[in-house]
Amino acid sequence: MQYSDEELVERFGAGDEESFKMLVERYQDRVYHIVYGIVGNKEEAEDLSQEVFLRVYRFLHRFKGKSRFYTWLYRLTINVCLSAKRKRKNEPAKIFSLANPSEHGDDPGEIELADESLSPWKILQNREMAEKIKSAINSLSEVLKSTFVLREFEELSYEELARVFQCSRGTIKSRLSRAREQLRRKIEPYLNGAV
Amino acid sequence: MNSKKAPQKLLPCLLVLVILSGGIASPLLAIEPKEILKRSLEAQFQLDFEGIQKTEFRLPGRKYIITTRIIHQKPDFTYTATLAPSRVKGLVTLDDGKFHIWHIRGSNKFKFSLSLNSPEAREIKRKSLNLRLINYKISRLLDDYITGRPVYVISLFPKHPDNRRRKVWIDKKTYLPLKEEDYNWQGELISSSFFTEIHFDRRFSKERLYRDFPRRSRKKVFSQERFLNLKDLRRKIKFPVSSPHYLPPDYEFQEAVLLFKGRAVKLTYTNGLGVICLFQMPANIKLEGYFKGAHPLVWRKRGKTFNLKGDVPRKELIKIKQSVK
Amino acid sequence: MSCKKWKKKLSSCLDNEVSYRERLKIEKHLKSCQACFNQFKQLDRLHRLVQSIPPEKPGPGFYERLSERLSQKKPILKKKLLGWRYVWQLSFPRVGKIAIAVSAVLLLSVSFYIWRSSISYEVNIKVFEEEYLRSQQMNSFAGELALPAFLEIK
Numbered sequence: 049m050q051y052s053d054e055e056l057v058e059r060f061g062a063g064d065e066e067s068f069k070m071l072v073e074r075y076q077d078r079v080y081h082i083v084y085g086i087v088g089n090k091e092e093a094e095d096l097s098q099e100v101f102l103r104v105y106r107f108l109h110r111f112k113g114k115s116r117f118y119t120w121l122y123r124l125t126i127n128v129c130l131s132a133k134r135k136r137k138n139e140p141a142k143i144f145s146l147a148n149p150s151e152h153g154d155d156p157g158e159i160e161l162a163d164e165s166l167s168p169w170k171i172l173q174n175r176e177m178a179e180k181i182k183s184a185i186n187s188l189s190e191v192l193k194s195t196f197v198l199r200e201f202e203e204l205s206y207e208e209l210a211r212v213f214q215c216s217r218g219t220i221k222s223r224l225s226r227a228r229e230q231l232r233r234k235i236e237p238y239l240n241g242a243v
Numbered sequence: 244m245n246s247k248k249a250p251q252k253l254l255p256c257l258l259v260l261v262i263l264s265g266g267i268a269s270p271l272l273a274i275e276p277k278e279i280l281k282r283s284l285e286a287q288f289q290l291d292f293e294g295i296q297k298t299e300f301r302l303p304g305r306k307y308i309i310t311t312r313i314i315h316q317k318p319d320f321t322y323t324a325t326l327a328p329s330r331v332k333g334l335v336t337l338d339d340g341k342f343h344i345w346h347i348r349g350s351n352k353f354k355f356s357l358s359l360n361s362p363e364a365r366e367i368k369r370k371s372l373n374l375r376l377i378n379y380k381i382s383r384l385l386d387d388y389i390t391g392r393p394v395y396v397i398s399l400f401p402k403h404p405d406n407r408r409r410k411v412w413i414d415k416k417t418y419l420p421l422k423e424e425d426y427n428w429q430g431e432l433i434s435s436s437f438f439t440e441i442h443f444d445r446r447f448s449k450e451r452l453y454r455d456f457p458r459r460s461r462k463k464v465f466s467q468e469r470f471l472n473l474k475d476l477r478r479k480i481k482f483p484v485s486s487p488h489y490l491p492p493d494y495e496f497q498e499a500v501l502l503f504k505g506r507a508v509k510l511t512y513t514n515g516l517g518v519i520c521l522f523q524m525p526a527n528i529k530l531e532g533y534f535k536g537a538h539p540l541v542w543r544k545r546g547k548t549f550n551l552k553g554d555v556p557r558k559e560l561i562k563i564k565q566s567v568k
Numbered sequence: 569m570s571c572k573k574w575k576k577k578l579s580s581c582l583d584n585e586v587s588y589r590e591r592l593k594i595e596k597h598l599k600s601c602q603a604c605f606n607q608f609k610q611l612d613r614l615h616r617l618v619q620s621i622p623p624e625k626p627g628p629g630f631y632e633r634l635s636e637r638l639s640q641k642k643p644i645l646k647k648k649l650l651g652w653r654y655v656w657q658l659s660f661p662r663v664g665k666i667a668i669a670v671s672a673v674l675l676l677s678v679s680f681y682i683w684r685s686s687i688s689y690e691v692n693i694k695v696f697e698e699e700y701l702r703s704q705q706m707n708s709f710a711g712e713l714a715l716p717a718f719l720e721i722k
Contacts, residue, residue: 072631072634077625080626081625090624093624094626094627097630098634101634102638105638177617178617178620181614181617182621200615201623206583214678221585224583225580232607232611232614236610238617239609239610239614240610296710359705367706368707371706423708425708434708497703506689507691509696509703513703513706517707518706520696520699528691529689529690529691530691530692530693531587531693532587532692532694541693
């Protein structure tokens with residue numbers, strides 16, 4: 049029997065710890081994926097994802113069910129990421145780990161593009177491209193990046209994004225347009241080929 | 244001697260008679276096209292099958308070709324998985340006689356609507372078939388084959404020229420429709436749907452098919468309700484419902500559906516094949532996604548927003564619109 | 569309209585977040601303007617490339633590590649105080665540490681927004697399109713007639 053998010057929230061509110069575990073297991077991959085997309089670093093992504101769920105645990109009673117649970121969760125996720133970035137503002141910027149191929153050289157599965165029919169040459173080419181794209185995303189400003197990541201990774205609608213970021217749909221529209229334009233310029237050579 | 248020969252002569256005579264009578268009787272015994280249509284509707288509730296279906300769908304200026312894997316388990320369970328185009332590859336639907344659920348695999352997106360297999364839906368389908376039998380000239384064309392199976396080909400031609408037409412290919416053995424082509428009143432093909440592969444009597448574990456779907460609380464998300472007459476609808480709804488006083492020839496009321504927890508209503512009218520839908524809701528609910536003022540079939544009147552859709556000539560739609568009170 | 573303005577619309581067109589009418593207009597422009605068309609193609613390709621990058625996953629035992637941290641933090645939890653800080657942080661990530669009075673005002677406006685959004689309700693005309701096709705399906709045997717509308721809505 050699978051419960052809806054809202055049911056789990058309700059049950060957790062009534063003291064059922066197991067429901068919290070179910071929520072974590074349901075969303076841990078997605079939250080991690082988003083966090084990773086924003087901070088671009090594995091250790092930090094793990095740490096911040098945990099921070100997100102710690103806050104969920106503490107503040108779930110404040111979720112009143114006026115929006116969907118996941119928009120609430122993603123908003124929390126974004127805020128955890130952004131406040132962590134602000135805290136580290138004075139620290140020297142970390143190099144985006146995926147721009148460094150030696151870190152994952154042993155694990156080609158990790159950055160292979162999701163097409164099994166590719167030839168080894170194409171896989172290599174795609175791996176290079178994936179890295180380029182990731183580092184291009186990483187170079188966006190925090191706000192543009194997090195909007196872009198939620199749109200592309202989680203396919204949130206503009207309406208949902210507007211709820212997450214507490215802004216108008218127009219703002220979302222222009223942020224995405226700007227983010228994409230910057231990315232397009234950065235990786236333009238990769239966008240014309242016929243791979 | 245004579246008495247001995249007589250039975251010997253009688254035998255070939257009898258044989259000839261039998262053959263002759265068979266020859267005469269077979270057209271008399273041949274199944275009526277109307278009967279084929281009736282059986283084909285019932286067949287859809289009484290068969291287990293799995294198939295690959297291609298649907299070609301034409302909207303103004305666009306054409307869609309969708310390939311779907313369909314699993315049907317009698318009496319009321321249907322599962323479909325979209326195989327192409329790739330944009331909707333992860334889309335699966337499930338109809339268990341209670342709900343029709345759409346879901347994109349691996350996401351948290353899903354959508355509930357009314358079942359197409361529920362007892363009410365069947366009742367509507369049967370009524371609609373009866374209308375079809377009244378409003379259409381039904382004839383049998385030359386037999387054909389679909390995926391290697393012999394089929395009857397039935398043509399439905401409207402008694403009134405403004406209405407939609409259909410050609411349908413029905414499996415001779417099981418009576419399941421294997422192909423269907425719809426044409427608009429101008430004779431243009433608007434949709435065509437056919438099996439490229441079909442297997443009967445396959446059983447599947449429903450449990451396994453359910454696994455594709457998130458088990459969300461159904462009560463909370465479900466916001467539609469179906470009514471077979473306007474009286475019941477009016478008792479349930481919070482705003483006064485308007486209905487058209489004019490309908491094109493042969494059209495009559497089919498059903499009313501409450502949408503968005505009673506915030507909007509869909510009234511459906513049919514002649515058996517074609518459908519006209521009148522949507523309405525209080526004007527304080529915003530209608531988005533169209534160019535304001537440029538859509539003649541979206542209008543406001545007495546505090547309500549209306550939208551009319553149908554595959555009948557434009558002048559008929561305008562006439563219906565003007566008759567809405 | 570200048571190409572610059574069209575180019576700004578390409579992204580939301582790609583996301584299917586424009587009206588049907590607008591979409592038609594954009595498509596019409598793309599047919600006549602090679603530069604915009606190329607850019608649209610590039611954006612589309614960018615989208616597909618991003619989509620094709622497999623998601624990153626946390627290492628195994630995520631929940632176990634989390635529950636360890638939870639058991640460390642639980643006893644020192646001060647619900648109310650932390651709660652306010654949380655609301656503050658959650659709602660106003662960029663405001664920083666401005667006076668609480670300001671955040672209270674903003675909170676009010678947020679709740680006003682929520683209250684307003686709870687009474688106003690929007691319906692997209694595409695839902696009617698989908699419902700119309702669904703009605704047609706009652707008279708047909710085709711698997712999913714309502715799909716084209718779905719393709720439009722996404």
